[in-house]
Amino acid sequence: MKQGFDNDKYIRLQADNIRKRIAQFGGKLYLEFGGKLFDDYHASRVLPGFRPDTKFRMLDSMKQDVEIVIAVNANHIEKAKTRGDLGITYDEDVLRLIDIFRARGFHVGSVVLTQYAAQPAADAYRHRLAQLGVTCRLHYPIPGYPHDIERIVSDEGYGRNDYIETSRPLVVVTAPGPGSGKLATCLSQLYHDHQRGIKAGYAKYETFPIWNLPLSHPVNIAYEAATADLDDANIIDPFHLDTYGETTVNYNRDVEAFPVLKAMMERIMGKSPYASPTDMGVNMAGYAISDDEACREAANLEIVRRYFAAAVQFRRTGNGEDQVERLRSIMKRAGVDENLSPARKAALDKEAATGAPAGAMVLPDGRVVTGKTGDLMGAASALLMNALKAVTGVDMELPVIDAAAIEPICRLKTEHLHAANRRLHSDETLIALSITSSTSPVAAQVIAGLERLHACDAFFSVIISPTDEALYRKLGINVCCEPKYERTSLYHK
Structure with missing residues (x-):
């Protein structure tokens, strides 16, 4: 930033x-x-x-x-x-x-x-x-x-x-x-x-x-x-x-x-x-304040983040509609709207093109990378891996995590922990990446890029899990989600 x-x-x-x-x-x-x-x-x-x-x-x-x-x-x-x-x-x-x-x-x-x-x-x-x-x-x-x-x-x-x-x-x-x-x-x-x-x-x-x-x-x-x-x-x-x-x-x-x-x-x-x-x-x-324009830009992004946080909370609980409307008014007063970060458009476009929940992140150099839900990784995991590849200069098409490190985690989740979703959360993805890095110089190079994602803005086309959101926040990545769930069920764990 x-x-x-x-x-x-x-x-x-x-x-x-x-x-x-x-x-x-x-x-x-x-x-x-x-x-x-x-x-x-x-x-x-x-x-x-x-x-x-x-x-x-x-x-x-x-x-x-x-x-x-x-x-x-x-x-x-x-x-x-x-x-x-x-x-x-x-x-x-x-x-x-x-x-x-x-x-x-x-x-x-x-x-x-x-x-x-x-x-x-x-x-x-x-x-x-x-x-x-x-x-x-x-x-x-x-x-x-x-x-x-x-x-x-x-x-x-x-x-x-x-x-x-x-x-x-x-x-x-x-x-x-x-x-x-x-x-x-x-x-x-x-x-x-x-x-x-x-x-x-x-x-x-x-x-x-x-x-x-x-x-x-x-x-x-x-x-x-x-x-x-x-x-x-x-x-x-x-x-x-x-x-x-x-x-x-x-x-x-x-x-x-x-x-x-x-x-x-x-x-x-x-x-x-x-x-x-x-x-x-x-x-x-x-x-x-040494650069007023930089602070203005950062503050405007924060205003929009607060709006999405309130909108997601309202979607989750049914409470807080007044707060969402108040934040709409605050955004209008600041002269910004929901599309201030280019990550939102990129995430929504990726979802529309693939039919799968997606995420996007604005990197320190201004590039926007995306990731979508797949067979082995959720949108948050895929986006994190693609962002790490981008900031460390690794080929985006190159598989970095050894499948032998992923499959045991997936089996553990479904066969022993009785999880309905076998896909890796972002914290599990980092564990698999860390295991792979002990024998793969490329994986070690990718994991070394974590600090370079600090203060980046990420946006997801659906509400991500608390586990993924907590991991992103630990890494210092700012997270926003579209206020909708991936599934149409009434209960969301």
Whole structure:
């Protein structure tokens, strides 16, 4: 993919800006981290050059000044709320996050259970944390939150919460998912610090929307597409415009909540340090865009991907028609349609010509290769093999995988695992290719091309299996499917 974002410049600018914000508040800052701290694949797709772990790398550059606090809502623990992308509960994800932070050398100070009301599952989790040697603090529901400012900012509100002892200038407050109480955790700490005479401040770190890009910029529109299920929108920050006469972009929920947040900070600190939601942010991503056109192209492709993902989900579940229509509207606003990627036309044309489900992929040099379902391979496997041959310069007609490596897998699937489909999934194809590569230099050459498919766009004329889709995503290949099934049956495994 053509690069449009200077990752090194971003890390440098971002770290410097956070340090300035720490100094602004006398040496201590509670930084609310929105979105994903690592594995930020949306950012890497719409800002080509942004690495999925860039925010982690930025924090690593100032590691000695950083302390991590992880917030998790006790109600989410009680309801066993699950992260859809990982398939694990929020309480388990907290432990996963702690392991990752510690493995990278970060100091994890505490876990805070927000909205704690003696929920049985939350109590069990609290005791589990204690056994694991993890400090746990409790924050309680506050009647009238968030509008009863007088009660919230008092001994009956934030004052009831446990105080989290912190020792470093930058306290990063993160969470396993939305609704975990990060903002309330930051403000509660501000209240307690100011009661103790400790100077401290609050700021927010959200990558999107990018405040100093136009509202109509595809990168910002792509964020609306990514959050279409929330039915929220990017808007002009009216507080910033009124105060400074400068047009900036913010999220409607942050704008709507700002008057209440400002009132809380005024009561805690005597005067709010911020005149607008934009003021609160520290994001410098807009300053690290090195090729605006490359980012526009990448963001437009992401908007279309989000549309197809929603359309497929609607086809699978029957739910989400409103989201599909909203994404149609977003595509129209961005000036793109379903045929933006040439892979779609190539896949549909291949299916029409052969009568079999097909796929197509746009390679790094702009070539489009195709693959179709055959006797031994599904469309995803055939396309992957053809793409690997193309990027490694191997003859497209040359059989690369030894039939002796394929047939045993096919027999195992049908004779012993009782599968109805004997064709190889893409992961099974790579295993067969790997086995062949031990004796075939050509197979070894082909498998060495996997990294060159990273960030390529693939499109399939039918909905592919979760197994194939997961393998493509592991390889970093962007996948879209036409929202239809290969078969007309009612049940699709």
